[in-house]
């Protein structure tokens with residue numbers, strides 16, 4: 130089994146949106162068993178030979194503990210920056226579970242982003258701290274697909290609804306939003322108040338791996354091909370049933386447009402419900 134160090138880190142805007150939450154921590158690395166064909170992290174690491182989807186490396190818990198010790202109670206850390214923290218390997222190694230317990234002990238807010246329904250299983254529901262835990266559960270299609278090895282969309286939808294029913298801060302993460310793959314009737318029936326939408330951006334790697342119609346992706350920004358703003362606005366008209374809608378953007382002008390004209394929270398496209406400590410300087414000891 131391979132191990133790797135996983136300190137929290139700032140990621141480049143090249144793979145990020147204009148997101149507030151750039152402190153990220155991976156419990157598994159150098160590969161993700163979900164092996165999505167459009168995966169940006171895989172695109173970055175595979176050509177250097179640092180990606181193994183079958184056997185991801187496991188984070189060093191000592192490094193995680195050290196990283197968490199550097200955080201303050203006003204920080205929010207995203208678990209799962211380059212890989213999914215609830216990929217199947219978690220069933221055996223429980224590094225994500227151990228990390229959540231550490232974050233709870235230190236009263237640090239955490240944002241879990243995942244494509245797995247494991248996130249809403251009893252074992253984890255019993256551990257999350259409602260004041261600290263925030264969730265984004267990703268779907269990219271409303272029917273079973275062959276471009277992700279993650280649990281099927283309906284299981285993820287069930288997980289979203291379970292977290293929501295339990296009173297957690299949870300969003301449907303429609304990312305990437307590929308309009309052809311989404312049945313809006315199914316999407317609009319999901320029982321959750323929040324949705325975060327991110328559109329697909331295409332680079333050379335994704336174009337080679339992921340075979341869909343790219344004819345509408347005519348806007349070049351930051352080395353990626355994107356939909357034009359007008360097309361994005363048109364596609365968003367079908368997303369209706371959520372009381373708190375948000376678009377996370379990569380194209381800066383589009384980010385400004387959606388922040389000012391669409392997003393529930395102009396200052397936070399992730400739209401987390403946070404109650405952060407007014408004592409940002411407080412350092413926590415282990």
Ligand code: SF4
Nearest residue numbers: 161163164165168212
């Ligand atoms: S779940 Fe995320 S990190 Fe894992 S392969 Fe898919 S896109 Fe990449």
